[in-house]
Amino acid sequence: MLRPARLRAPESIDEVRAQSPDLLVLADYGQIVPASLLDVAPHGALNLHPSLLPRHRGATPIPAAILAGDAETGVTLMRMDSGLDTGPVVAQWRRALAGTETAPELEQALAEQAARLLGTTLEHWLAGRIRPEPQDERQATLSRPLARADGRLDPIRTAVELERQVRAYQPWPGSHIETDAGRLVIWRASVDGDTAGLEAGRVISTGDASLALVASDALLRLDEVQPAGGRRMSGAELLRGRSSWNGAIVVAPAEEGT
Secondary structure, eight states, X not given: OOOOSOTTSHHHHHHHHHTOOSOEEEESOOSOOOHHHHTSSTTOEEEEESSOTTTTEESOHHHHHHHHTOSEEEEEEEEOOSSSSOSOEEEEEEEEOOSOOOHHHHHHHHHHHHHXXXXXXXXXXXXXXXXXXXXXXXXXXXXXXXXXXXXXXXXXXXXHHHHHHHHHTTTTTOOEEEETTEEEEEEEEEEXXXXXXXXXXXXXXXXXXXXXXXXXXXXXXXXXXXXXTSOOEEHHHHHHHOGGGTTOBBOOOOOOOO
């Protein structure tokens, strides 16, 4: 099995060519495939992409689908060309989203289905019974690589947007708030009622003694949290042990790297 450190290196290209492959198949591959390899196999190069192309091309399609609140997502098997996820579609599988999925849960489900999709499609592709369909460029969107700074929860956004972020950015870059009481990592959250005129950016105790962040339009209940240097726990448990979190204020973040 070949495991080239740099696929674009001339020696790596030569190694692949020397195998005389009939077909190249890629899945979750973090390197750009050089154009010189796209046609090295008689049946081309296929790529399994975890989105319904042309929606969410690029590096982070699973978080992008969660952040956008998409009603469905899926897996696309496409024939690769020289563009970024722009090749014609060979086959697709679709699934509805419940609006509760985390990125790791969705990644696992799509990976399992991608294997099934490839298994049911490969014979037909090799036999020439499939004509790939061009993508509709008018529907294309592009997801970008994530940075560490993306993990900050900004309370000027809506509670729905923040809840989606908590689910989308697991396990990295994660989601957190910086407050005058310290940093708090948020593992699970839910939208819980309006702000009743409260100041956005304040952490409060709710009527049932749970912890919540006041967002721009509603409360974001902090269901599972992790204080700096501590363990994961419920927001209510944190509040019982450290009442100083009630009334904490989100502060401007320190400079964060990528």
